[in-house]
Structure formats: C-alpha cells, structure tokens
Amino acid sequence: MKGYAGRYLTIDLTRGKTVIDRVDEYMAINYIGGYGFGARALYDMLPNPAQIDPLSPENVLIWWTGPLAGTISTAGNKYSVFAKSPLTGIFGFGISSGLFASELKSAGWDGIVFTGRSEKPSYLMIDDDNIELRDASHLWGRTTWETEEMIKEELGDESFVVASIGPAGERMVKLANITNERNRQVGRCGLGAVMGSKNLKAVAVRGTKDVEVADIESLLKFIADLNERCQGPATEKYRIYGTPANVLVHNKLGCLPSYNFQRGTFEYAEEVSGEMMLKTHVKKIIACAGCPIACDHVNQAREAYAGSTSSVDYESLALLGPNCGIRSLDFITKAVEICDTLGVDTISAGNVVGWAMECYEKGILSRDETDGIDLRFGNGEALLDALRRLCLREGRLGSLLAEGVRRASQIVGKGSEKFAMHCKGLEWAAYELRSLQTSTLGFAVSNRGADYLRSGSYQVDVKGQVDRLRLDRSRGKIVYDGENLYAIIDSLIICKFTRGIFKSVDELAKLYTLVTGLSMTGEQIIKAGERIHNLARCFNIKCGISRKDDYPPPRAFEDPLPDDVVKGAVIKREEYDEALDGYYECRGWNKDGIPTKRKLLELGLNKEAEEVGVEA
Amino acid sequence: MLLRILLRLGEVQVEFIGRFQELFNSKSMRVDVESETSLLSLLKKLGEKAGFDVVSHFIGSKGELMEEYSLIILNGKAVNLGKLSEYVVKPGDKVVLSPSVAGGG
Ligand code: SF4
Numbered sequence: 001m002k003g004y005a006g007r008y009l010t011i012d013l014t015r016g017k018t019v020i021d022r023v024d025e026y027m028a029i030n031y032i033g034g035y036g037f038g039a040r041a042l043y044d045m046l047p048n049p050a051q052i053d054p055l056s057p058e059n060v061l062i063w064w065t066g067p068l069a070g071t072i073s074t075a076g077n078k079y080s081v082f083a084k085s086p087l088t089g090i091f092g093f094g095i096s097s098g099l100f101a102s103e104l105k106s107a108g109w110d111g112i113v114f115t116g117r118s119e120k121p122s123y124l125m126i127d128d129d130n131i132e133l134r135d136a137s138h139l140w141g142r143t144t145w146e147t148e149e150m151i152k153e154e155l156g157d158e159s160f161v162v163a164s165i166g167p168a169g170e171r172m173v174k175l176a177n178i179t180n181e182r183n184r185q186v187g188r189c190g191l192g193a194v195m196g197s198k199n200l201k202a203v204a205v206r207g208t209k210d211v212e213v214a215d216i217e218s219l220l221k222f223i224a225d226l227n228e229r230c231q232g233p234a235t236e237k238y239r240i241y242g243t244p245a246n247v248l249v250h251n252k253l254g255c256l257p258s259y260n261f262q263r264g265t266f267e268y269a270e271e272v273s274g275e276m277m278l279k280t281h282v283k284k285i286i287a288c289a290g291c292p293i294a295c296d297h298v299n300q301a302r303e304a305y306a307g308s309t310s311s312v313d314y315e316s317l318a319l320l321g322p323n324c325g326i327r328s329l330d331f332i333t334k335a336v337e338i339c340d341t342l343g344v345d346t347i348s349a350g351n352v353v354g355w356a357m358e359c360y361e362k363g364i365l366s367r368d369e370t371d372g373i374d375l376r377f378g379n380g381e382a383l384l385d386a387l388r389r390l391c392l393r394e395g396r397l398g399s400l401l402a403e404g405v406r407r408a409s410q411i412v413g414k415g416s417e418k419f420a421m422h423c424k425g426l427e428w429a430a431y432e433l434r435s436l437q438t439s440t441l442g443f444a445v446s447n448r449g450a451d452y453l454r455s456g457s458y459q460v461d462v463k464g465q466v467d468r469l470r471l472d473r474s475r476g477k478i479v480y481d482g483e484n485l486y487a488i489i490d491s492l493i494i495c496k497f498t499r500g501i502f503k504s505v506d507e508l509a510k511l512y513t514l515v516t517g518l519s520m521t522g523e524q525i526i527k528a529g530e531r532i533h534n535l536a537r538c539f540n541i542k543c544g545i546s547r548k549d550d551y552p553p554p555r556a557f558e559d560p561l562p563d564d565v566v567k568g569a570v571i572k573r574e575e576y577d578e579a580l581d582g583y584y585e586c587r588g589w590n591k592d593g594i595p596t597k598r599k600l601l602e603l604g605l606n607k608e609a610e611e612v613g614v615e616a
Numbered sequence: 617m618l619l620r621i622l623l624r625l626g627e628v629q630v631e632f633i634g635r636f637q638e639l640f641n642s643k644s645m646r647v648d649v650e651s652e653t654s655l656l657s658l659l660k661k662l663g664e665k666a667g668f669d670v671v672s673h674f675i676g677s678k679g680e681l682m683e684e685y686s687l688i689i690l691n692g693k694a695v696n697l698g699k700l701s702e703y704v705v706k707p708g709d710k711v712v713l714s715p716s717v718a719g720g721g
Contacts, residue, residue, distance in 0.1 A: 233682060234685060236635070237685075237717075240635070241634060241715075242718075243718045245715055245718050246717055248633045248714070249633055249634075249689075249712075250717070252633070252689050252712045253689060274634070275634060275637065314718070462687060462694050462717045463683050463694060463697070464687075464696035566692060
C-alpha cells in the first residue's frame, strides 16, 4: 500500500525506549488515518479511560498523519494529536496544518505514540531513521516561537519543522495547545498540557524520503483539476478576507457571539470585520504546504502594540474580540499573539475570559478575585492582562481561568455555571447557539465537546434550508450525515476549507485510491466515517458520557436573544429533545445515547459491541 | 422632507458585505419597488442599476446554486437560493448580499 509510510514509532518516555510498529492494510482500509487511527489507538491503549488521570504518565499522547500527507494532494498536509483530554476528561483530539505532517511522512513515519513521562524536560528529534530524545532543560520556560528558533539553531538546519508547547503547556494549563511553525496549532482539548505533563517540550522532524503514491499519472490529473477548482467561487471567501469575512455576515444573521454570548450581534462589528482587517492590519497572506487557496491572514498590530504579529482567524477574532466586548483589532492581534506564543487555544481563552468578564460585571467576581484587574467587557488592557495570567497560571485569576470555563464556574459557583458556555467541558466556539439551532445540535453531540469542526451543520442554517430558529427531528439526520463525512475528511486528513471543491464523496474515495492503491468506494469510505465516529463515542461512553452530556449550556434554553434581528430566539427544550432523539435514531443508538450492539457489529466494531454496546 | 420620507416607503434597503461592497462600490443602496416583488426580480433590478449580472453570483450558468459563494439575508432570515423567485420583497424590507459563511463549522 502506498501513501502511508507503513510504520509508526512508540516512545516510552519513562524508560527512553523506542519501538517500531507497522501500519497494516486492515487498519488503513477500516480507519483511513488521522482521526480514525487516533480513535483506534486511544480506545485500545486506554482500556479503562475513566480511571486515567489525563495528566499522569498513564495517559498516552498519539500523533498521526493521514495517507495524503507528503503527497501532492491538495491541502492534505495535516496531522492530528490525541489523548484523554485534561480539559474535558473524554476523547481529546486536535488537528494542525503547515509542513509538520509532510516532514514526518518524508522521514518515513505515519505517526508517533508517546507513553510514560520523561524524568527531565526533553524534546524528540526525528531525522529520518535517526530518533533521539534530547535534553530540553534550556528550552523550558521559552515561548513556542523561541523554542522553534532555538531548536533549529541547535540542530543546525532551518529545514527541521518544530511543534512545541509554550509556558502554558509546561504549567499544565488545561487550555494549552501545541504550536508548529509559529502560527499553526493543535488547538483544542488542552493537549499541550498532556505534553507538558510528560515533560515533552517539542518534536522536531526532518525527512528526506519520497512518499510514493499508487497511480501518479491519474493523481496528477485529478489534483490539477482540484487545484483549478480551488481558484473558483467555492473558496473565494477564504482567499480574499480569510475566515474573518464571517464577522459582518454573522452579525447580520444575529449569530456573532458578543459579551459572553449574551447577545448575537456586536455594535462595533464593522471595526473588527474582515474587510477592515484587510485594509488596516493584514501584513501578509500565507498558505499551508500544498495548498493553492492560502487563507492565513497574518496581522500586524499598530499603535501601542506595533510590532505584534499574529495569524487571526474568525474564531480567534470573534472570541477574543466581540465576545469580550473588544472593538480594537490592535488588542485582538496582540491577544492572539499572547495565546500563540505562551501556548493556549484562542477559542477557549476568549470564551473563559468572556465568562470572567460577565462574572465581574455581575459582582460574582470581586476586584480582589481578579487580582485587581478591572475586568469589564471592552477593556482591552484587562483582556491582555487576564490572558497572560491564564497562560502562566499567575495569581488567583490566572489559576482560575487556567482550568477552563466548566471547572472555573464550578469553583466560583453563584449561578455562574449557567453562563459557562461549554459542552462536555469544551468551550463553545464563535457560532451563537440560539440563532443557529441545527449547528447547536451538531456542537452538543460532538465527540470532543462543543465542537465547530465535526459536522458542518451550521450550513443548513445559514443557507436558509431550514428554520434556524427552530429544531425538529429531521435535524438529527443532517448532523449524522455531516459527522460521517467530516470523520473522513479528518482521517484523510484534508483541509475542511476545500470541502466545497469535491463534487461527491466518491471523489474523496477516488483520491484515497489513487494515493494508496487500496480500492475504496464512496459508500465504503462513508461507512468508515461512521465506524470512526462510533469508536470515539465508545471511548467516551467508557468515560461516563451519555445523553445528559449531549445538551448545550443553560443559556441556550433560558436566555432569549435580545438582538433585533433574532429577537426572542431561544431553544425550546422539547424541540431539542426531539432533535436529539432523531439523531440517536439515525446513529442506531439507544435513547440514552449508547451505541447498540447491533450497530457496532454492523460496523465491524466487535470488541466495542462486547464492551460498550447495549441491546436496542 | 415629508415627500422624501414618503418616497422611501417605496424602497428596499440593500446592504453589501465583502465582495459585494467592492462590486457595487458602496456599502448599501436603496431600490424602488412599487409593491410586492420577488427577490429574483429585485436582484435583476439591482443588476440593471449596477451594470453587471447580480443573479449570477447566486445562480450559476447551469442553474446550480452558488451556496458556497454567496448568501442573501432577507429581514434577518437566511434565504434558500433555490427559491429566489418565491421570496416576496416589499417596500421597507432589508436585504443583505454577502459572500457565504467561511468556516470549519
Ligand atoms: S485553506 Fe487555509 S488552512 Fe486550509 S490548507 Fe489552505 S492555507 Fe491551510
């Protein structure tokens, strides 16, 4: 089989031992790569996940590429990381892009599995077959950007690609991420904290081998066609303004979260829009390896923060901007830079600071508890100060926010849990809950928690294909279909921004076959998507997840939106229940959200049917 | 003044986002509609005013819906591009033309 390197590394950090294992055809066909491989490995390596402390040496940290990484495939250079999440206590997963995936594959590896804990700070160097765990004591305390530069200098070659954690990961901040190439992150679920708990500061990789594909001539033709489609209308929105183009349209639809999701519009939306950003702040637009789209808009701040640079996407912008009442692109650019260099997820960070601002304005958090910071909505300096403290676990405020919004609200109490905007412990992303209700169902049932990347179910809401201010049973099918498709996109792994260029799922299967030589139809690949999704759910069931966890936060049901355009919008509990029932029905799960034996057996998940499955 | 206010009662307010701001070289425009008209007719009228084919930003040459490219909001509601001729627009309504939502969502 081609495309895959056919082998992966397992590194026991406690003993400093390395084992090489093979990736076989069974694994490839049934689990594809990325998400699929991660779900399989996590389920098998943590047979009793409920008993595992995510920050203990017993947790595992698993990195996988997909079959397309390192090939000429369009926007296919992504890698994924998995562990039991310290933020959510369930299936933890994140994807990043850049050059890391293709470099790892070119070094001859599909993935890396870390077990145990290194005695002292260390980093892993992979130089083709030369694998070395090196001392990282001198890197401990350094930002992600400094770490990257220092490692390249130490190894004497700029072409090493580095993925590292910042001080936040070292301190096991629950929102800590993993950064490669300065501004690409495995953002969500606090996987940087798992890396920190293992005393693993970074992974540096250089590869010199060719990645072979099965049918180069047909692949070249197909890729040329796909690349041409990438210049067409379906991806124009990414090329020109990048995802910040969403600010104004979300504002018009009443689905731009502001003031900790108290509202769905922002009165200063124009000032922080993609259009404004392009005019005043964008310094350059860059692309990931092998991507003809180039969506990454790198900003340069002005005035007080002149010199600060960061890559600002819609989610970061909306959560650190409107959600915290911030109307200045300078503050937002600086805020993203703080998160990126110290190493936390911008989405979760903007969400938890927004929550703290609401607590402060409501008198739930005193000025003493905010370490003297005047944490009002709209106070840019306060945002930056709070972020630095969060990343460094500094003071009372920093220690509180470092736990993430679910735990922080449980500590503070006083009703603040009601406006802690998360699901299963993962902070809600920048899609308003009450004005995009199909999207809300998709977020809430996701395996990762409040996840904006697992089903694309917002699309029917914004395309006017359903009444987005209501829910009904049929929405379950929409989420189900989206999840199965996205499970494949995340296993291959290709950039979701290219999804509009594929005419059908058959084309995804064709791409897989041309690269790997393994025959695959659209129907088979979607079945694999369903298998992968169910496998991750089974892991979560073992962690204690059930129907009770598949609900959005109370604000979705209790606080009608005040904004003119969607005035009074709120989710009706009975409608939500109905939609959730519809979703479980499509999935072949029981009323409590547990997969049935029958469904698991149908998907070939025999072990899971035995361990987790229920009778109908 | 009164006359102007009365006249505006016969107008639809159209706002532009992103690419449409550049195409129309404006953030918004008022379009006269005598009474009720379809959204499709309104787009055609806008095209006549602006001198380019506005409809083609929503419906492709083969009749395909350009949902990954553009979207329309009518009085706060997202419009199904497959039903442009069924939506009724009347004086006082607000229409937004925008590139479609860009995201992983
Ligand atoms: S569309 Fe953007 S995020 Fe996706 S691969 Fe291309 S540059 Fe990277």
